Amino acid sequence: MNLLFFYSLRNLLTRRLTTALTALGMALVVFVFAAIIMLAEGLQKTLIDTGSYDNVVVIRKSSGSEVQSGIDRVQASIVETQPEIAMGQDGRPMIAKEMVVLITLEKQDAATRSNVVIRGVSPASLALRPQIRILAGRLPASGASEIMVGKSIATGFKGAGLEESLVFGMRSWRVVGIFDAGSTGYSSEIWGDVDQLMPAFRRPVYSSILFNLRNTDDFETVQPRIQNDPRLTVEAKRETVYYKEQSEAMATFLRILGLSLTIVFSIGAVVGAMITMYAAVATRTAEIGTLRALGFTQAAILTAFLLESLFLGAIGGCAGLFFASFLQFITVSTTNFQTFSELAFSFRLTPGIVIKSLSFSLIMGFAGGVLPAFRASRLNIITALREA
Amino acid sequence: MPSKRPVIEITDLVKSYRRGGQSIPVLENICLKIEEGEFLALMGPSGSGKSTLLNLIAGLDQADSGSIRVGDREITVLSESELARWRAGHVGFIFQFYNLIPVLTAFENVELPLMLTRLSKKARKSHVATALSLVSLSDRMDHYPRQLSGGQQQRVAIARAVVTDPTLLVADEPTGDLDRHSADEVLQLMDQLCTELGKTIVMVTHDPRAARKSHTLKYLEKGVLTDAPQIAAPECL
Ligand SMILES: Nc1ncnc2c1ncn2[C@@H]1O[C@H](COP(=O)(O)OP(=O)(O)O)[C@@H](O)[C@H]1O
Ligand SMILES: [Mg+2]
Numbered sequence: 001m002n003l004l005f006f007y008s009l010r011n012l013l014t015r016r017l018t019t020a021l022t023a024l025g026m027a028l029v030v031f032v033f034a035a036i037i038m039l040a041e042g043l044q045k046t047l048i049d050t051g052s053y054d055n056v057v058v059i060r061k062s063s064g065s066e067v068q069s070g071i072d073r074v075q076a077s078i079v080e081t082q083p084e085i086a087m088g089q090d091g092r093p094m095i096a097k098e099m100v101v102l103i104t105l106e107k108q109d110a111a112t113r114s115n116v117v118i119r120g121v122s123p124a125s126l127a128l129r130p131q132i133r134i135l136a137g138r139l140p141a142s143g144a145s146e147i148m149v150g151k152s153i154a155t156g157f158k159g160a161g162l163e164e165s166l167v168f169g170m171r172s173w174r175v176v177g178i179f180d181a182g183s184t185g186y187s188s189e190i191w192g193d194v195d196q197l198m199p200a201f202r203r204p205v206y207s208s209i210l211f212n213l214r215n216t217d218d219f220e221t222v223q224p225r226i227q228n229d230p231r232l233t234v235e236a237k238r239e240t241v242y243y244k245e246q247s248e249a250m251a252t253f254l255r256i257l258g259l260s261l262t263i264v265f266s267i268g269a270v271v272g273a274m275i276t277m278y279a280a281v282a283t284r285t286a287e288i289g290t291l292r293a294l295g296f297t298q299a300a301i302l303t304a305f306l307l308e309s310l311f312l313g314a315i316g317g318c319a320g321l322f323f324a325s326f327l328q329f330i331t332v333s334t335t336n337f338q339t340f341s342e343l344a345f346s347f348r349l350t351p352g353i354v355i356k357s358l359s360f361s362l363i364m365g366f367a368g369g370v371l372p373a374f375r376a377s378r379l380n381i382i383t384a385l386r387e388a
Numbered sequence: 389m390p391s392k393r394p395v396i397e398i399t400d401l402v403k404s405y406r407r408g409g410q411s412i413p414v415l416e417n418i419c420l421k422i423e424e425g426e427f428l429a430l431m432g433p434s435g436s437g438k439s440t441l442l443n444l445i446a447g448l449d450q451a452d453s454g455s456i457r458v459g460d461r462e463i464t465v466l467s468e469s470e471l472a473r474w475r476a477g478h479v480g481f482i483f484q485f486y487n488l489i490p491v492l493t494a495f496e497n498v499e500l501p502l503m504l505t506r507l508s509k510k511a512r513k514s515h516v517a518t519a520l521s522l523v524s525l526s527d528r529m530d531h532y533p534r535q536l537s538g539g540q541q542q543r544v545a546i547a548r549a550v551v552t553d554p555t556l557l558v559a560d561e562p563t564g565d566l567d568r569h570s571a572d573e574v575l576q577l578m579d580q581l582c583t584e585l586g587k588t589i590v591m592v593t594h595d596p597r598a599a600r601k602s603h604t605l606k607y608l609e610k611g612v613l614t615d616a617p618q619i620a621a622p623e624c625l
Contacts, residue, residue: 010491290487295476295504
């Protein structure tokens with residue numbers, strides 16, 4: 001039935017303006033749909049990339065995130081004795097006891113201030129996060145009031161450039177290094193020696209403990225041991241899981257927002273397609289009668305009009321995706337809902353999103369075309385022919 | 389009298405339309421025999437039921453009672469989808485307003501009925517080429533209907549009607565929308581289809597010149613079919 005295929009397609013192309021306008025309506029909906037799930041995807045990807053699978057994060061039970069967590073020194077030393085912890089190249093265990101606090105800093109563009117994560121780190125912290133590279137300067141020396149800042153911080157905040165100084169925790173801290181952590185959340189953090197930062201912020205407890213596993217499978221033994229130890233009130237998670245959970249709420253929020261918005265918008269687009277298709281049936285009534293007289297069945301007519309409407313949806317879907325694909329070049333900076341700190345990420349287009357968006361546009365095409373197509377297929381042949 | 393069985397045999401055909409709960413009779417006990425290769429013209433005043441009768445013969449409409457046999461098929465008992473399949477194989481249509489599909493070329497319009505057959509693409513192509521050369525429009529096969537004159541469009545429609553080699557050609561006022569010259573061409577062509585290719589044609593017309601081309605002339609008035617306007621309807625035998 002390839003002639004029927006051309007028949008449908010050419011009818012669309014013949015009434016170019018109507019087709020373009022109807023498809024544009026669908027394109028807008030697909031654009032919004034794709035944009036929001038691309039945002040959710042980009043956010044989640046950024047946060048998940050922040051973690052590595054063989055690292056384990058230990059935080060206080062049900063604290064949700066590092067920021068709310070606290071682990072005292074006694075508990076920290078118990079965690080430190082777990083035999084599953086890997087040894088680093090320097091022969092020391094790959095474990096970092098860290099402290100996380102939030103401060104506000106003045107942004108480069110004057111007036112506004114924004115939350116920034118300060119992370120007190122141990123010597124193993126850097127080795128536990130292989131995605132981090134020093135771009136300029138050096139690591140902060142232990143025992144000194146020195147810090148290094150993530151790339152986004154260095155460019156985004158006042159006094160955060162190399163060899164400049166930031167004042168917080170009632171002390172002045174010299175920026176001795178700038179690091180890049182790719183698209184991960186660390187790019188938006190400030191790092192210093194945990195033993196300097198804890199007294200400065202008068203924090204008696206660590207926020208979290210991060211360690212690397214000797215073997216990937218060891219997680220299955222170390223996690224229950226840590227969580228069931230009566231002396232400990234902590235939970236242990238793979239780092240990837242930890243960050244995925246961190247992004248879940250925001251991503252889910254975005255997806256629900258995206259879906260509700262597009263469902264509302266899509267009603268408009270579907271009605272538009274329906275009007276277009278009803279008009280097509282009305283203007284082509286005699287043509288339908290002719291096709292039926294020639295022996296084309298009701299099913300063939302139904303297919304032809306449904307196909308036409310699906311094409312319409314596909315055109316809208318492709319156009320919407322085309323425009324949405326340009327969003328990938330935009331980096332957005334937003335507040336991380338868990339830490340309320342700055343987080344930079346991009347819209348991310350995945351094959352999954354392409355498939356979802358196109359299916360969505362085809363569903364719109366189908367929904368708009370099904371009733372008109374039924375009407376077309378059920379026209380009485382003789383009445384239809386009289387329309388000539 | 390005829391040595392062969394007529395290709396079309398209509399017996400006691402009754403058709404009425406329902407309008408606002410009232411039944412309006414259109415055809416009353418129509419009897420008609422059409423021989424193979426006959427060119428029959430059907431005349432009569434407007435609203436007398438000519439198109440209704442033609443549509444019934446062509447399997448587009450359902451009769452109230454009576455029988456219509458075409459070839460060896462009783463078509464009044466066929467279902468909607470069986471009728472569609474039967475039309476595709478046995479009836480060629482020629483309409484007053486040509487009824488070509490605007491978005492398809494002349495070639496594709498003629499190919500359209502062949503899409504309902506099992507013919508290969510190559511076989512379809514050669515059938516279409518033959519049909520178009522029959523109506524002398526081989527050089528126009530890539531033209532769209534809007535690029536053709538009315539007469540040319542009607543000739544494409546004739547090519548479309550004969551391309552499947554149907555048992556029967558039905559034409560409802562085929563010259564009704566044409567100028568005199570184009571009308572003559574179309575009538576010439578239909579005459580040729582009948583005399584040279586032995587096609588059976590049933591044509592509804594108002595045009596006396598068209599009627600003159602036919603072999604047999606029938607009048608339909610107030611639902612009754614007669615051989616001549618002044619002669620009363622003969623009883624069915
Ligand atoms: N679908 C229909 N519903 C009601 N009445 C109809 C319908 N089709 C035809 N008629 C009536 O049947 C009669 C015959 O119509 P038709 O066969 O088209 O006449 P003709 O072709 O001889 O001019 C007319 O009175 C017409 O109004
Ligand atoms: Mg008529």
